[in-house]
Amino acid sequence: MHPVDTMGQTREGAEYxxxxxxxxxxxxxxxxxxxAVCIPGHQVPYASREMPIARGFGTGGMQLxxxxxGPDDACKVIDQGADDSVNAANIRNFFALTCPGVTGTLRTEEASVIQTRHRIPELPLRADQILVFQVPYPDPLVVVEPNAAKRRxxxxxxxYARLWVKLYEDMVAFDEITISHRYPTRINGHYIIDPSPIPRFDVPKLHQADCLYLFGAGREKRxxxxxxHTDAVPITFNDVTFAVENFRDKATGKRHCCRRCGADDSFLDEFLDDDGARVFQCSDAAYCDMRLERLEAAE
Amino acid sequence: MSVLDLPRLWRPATHQALFRRILDVAARPGQIADLGDLLDGRPAALAALATFCDNTQTLADLTGTLSATDFAFLDVGKATVDKAGFILSVGTAAPDFTPRLGTLDTPEDGATLVIMVDSLTEGAALTLTGPGINGTATLAPKGLAPDWLTARARWCADFPMGVDLVLADATRLTVIPRTTKIGA
Amino acid sequence: MRPNREDWAAALAAADKGRVAALADRIRDRAQVDLLAPPREGLMLMQLRESVAGAAFHLGEIPMARVHLRLTAPEGVAEGGAALMSDDLALVTRLAILDAALVADLPEAPEIEALLAEGMAARAETQARRALSLDRTKVDFQLLSEEDE
Structure with a gap:
């Protein structure tokens, strides 16, 4: 696909x-x-460009x-774990249109670059893979300090004293830290980042991983x-352990499983089926499909 | 492009490939990127500059090896060594300057030093630890004066301020970010 | 007659694209062309001065392409360049080649001059048309203070 100018004529010099x-x-x-890689966790400012979609729809991730x-890459785009949501599908199509040679893929293990909104894939990522996060709010301090210069x-x-106080107030008021996603995470013992709205379930995957994680906030230009292999530690107190979603049934105490593939180790989406019953399903669609394929092959 | 062919080192496709390899080793200090197939005989250090420099950046060439044509193609401003965003130097010449270290608020303003060494594998082994390294890594640059490591330790003493090093021999390069701890 | 050199690129850009391309490519093929700087294409900030206090302000981003090269032909050597509000790097490269060819007074110069004249005419026509449509929107304000005098 060659870029097309406004007159509808295909131009030469298309590789530019x-x-x-x-x-x-x-x-x-x-x-x-x-x-950003040399200073882990530091929010590096950049001139976020206008993209053909509105800011807030993943322009930061797209620019990264x-x-x-490059033309040899295989690219996967997910939104809350799913490849087929409107946002993810359109961003993937955009890459296919503007990056001749790049293959789009739905399979986590085939992708060299994965752009994600709000999830980290279930399959552990390898050293030759890069995960790009779409970030709405890059600064975890924004809840305690409105002034950007002071935050910097x-x-x-x-x-981060005031962030600790915020967590402490949570403990006093609710007996637990009430942050469900965007959990403040300390990188290499210095900077605290907002890991984008990934669930708590995904936060431990940031710690000492094999792959590189890049975060792009288009609207906030960071x-x-x-x-x-970098320390990424969710901040908490010595006597309050960091807990992830456990998907345990309150009545039976057993963990819910995915209704499609039966996975008992994945992050689950909870919803009501056509009969109004509560059901659970893998949020990572590619992981769910992969398990189904394997189950079918085993039969 | 279609009208005129650029030398390979200055093509956008080359810059993309270079960047991915440089990023790969920047994220994993101690690992070495082989750029040989992208260089057409030009030095790896120049390739690193070509990847990152343009007319918004400044460069101090302490080696005097960059030709006027190279400067024109880098399209980079010249600056003194204490003000430049990029510094090109040789490993055998001990540093007698203080580069830009950034500030606590803007540590990304710390300079990127591209240091040309004889080899990345034939010298005395250094032990690296820090972010990007699973346990420890080793690097054995040849032709890097020990004063560089002393100076770098001083420049990088106050994290997040500091400098990031790119060590390059003829065809390969490696990155030592400011977070890497270097032992003998 | 040649217009000023700074108007060459704009004039040639307004001439017939196919003939400009054919001529530039013919010169390229029989001469040696060396780029002296990387061809650049991208967005740049356009700075203007407002007319009241004369303060500088950024109107916005404009697409910009520029090429700087040296043309070596048997009849002569010259540096040429072109910078245009455009994202068509191929066109701007060809304009830079023609720029150098005209400076070097290559045998193709009369052909380039013909294209220049054609482009200047086309530009003049466009400008006249614009001036006309702008003219219709002009309003004469009569100030209250003027009536008193």
Missing amino acids: GFAFLDEDAKRELRRSIFK TLALL RMHGRAD IYAVPP
Whole structure:
């Protein structure tokens, strides 16, 4: 697919249109990504460009992915674990249109670059894979400090006292830390990041992983990274352990399983089926499909 | 592009491939990226600069090896070594300067030093630990004066401020981010 | 007659694209062309000055492409360049080749001059048409203070 100008005529010099962004924009993104990896957890500012979708729909993640992609890549895009939601499908189509050679894939294990909204795939990612997060709010301090310059100063000095106080107030008021997603996570003992709205279930996957995690906030114009084999610790108190969603049935005490593939180790979406019964299903569609395929093959 | 062919080192497709390999080793200090197939005989250090430099950046060339044409193609501003965002140097010349270290608020302003060494594998082994490294990693650069490591330790003493190093021999490079701890 | 050099690119961009491309490619094929800087294409901020206080402001981002090269032909050597509000790098590269060819006074110069004249005419026509449609929107304000005088 060649880029088309407004007159509807296909232009020459089409390779300059590879990955939609101009080369200056990609180079700036690459510089920012490089510094983000060198300073784990630090929010590096960058000039977020206008994209053909509105800010807030994943433009930060898209710009990162476009700065990474080359014609040999296989790219997967998920939204809350699913490849087929409108947002994910359209972003994947956009990459296919603007990056000739890049293959779109639904399979986690085939992808070299995965762009995600709000989930980390169930299959552990390998060293040769990069996970790109779409981030709505990059700064975990925004709940305790409205002034951006002051937040930057607090980050630089690793001054997170007010965030701790916020967590403590949670304990006093509710007897537990009430943050369900976007759990503040300390990277390499210094910066605390907002890991984007992934559930608590996914937060431990950031810690000492094999793959590189990149975070892009298009509206807030920030890029940050968690390199592989880096400490990523959800902040909590010595006497309050960090707990992830356990999907245990309150009555039986047993863990719910996926109604499709029977998985008892995945993050589950809960909903009502046509008969009004509560059912659970893997949020990671590719993982669910892979398990189903294996079960069918085993039969 | 269709009208004129650029030398391989300056093509956008090359920059993308270079960036992915550089990113890969930046995320995993101690690992070495082989750029040989992308260089057409040009030095790996120049390839690193080509990946990152443009007319919004500044470069201090302490080696004097960059030609006027290279500078034109890098399209990068010249700056003194204490102000430059990128510094090109040789490993055998001990550093007698202080590069940009950034500030606590803007540590990303710390300079990127591209240091040309004789080899990345034939020298005395250094032990690396830190983010990106599973346990420990080793790196054996040859032609890197010990003063570089002393100076780097001083520059990177106040995290998050510091500098990030790119060590390059003829065709390969490796990255030592400011977070990496270097032991003998 | 040649217009000023700074108007060449704009004039040629307004001339027939096919003939501009054919001529530039013919010159490229018989001469040696070396790029002197990487061809750049992207968005840049356009700075203007407002007319009251003369303060600078950014109107917005515009697409911009620029090429700088050296043309070496048997008849002469010249540097050429073009920068255009466009994202068509192929076109801008060809304009830079023609720019150099005209500076070097290659045998193709009369052909380039013909294209220049054609482009200038096309531009003049466009400008006249625009001026006309703008003219219709012009309003004369009569100030109250003027009536008193």
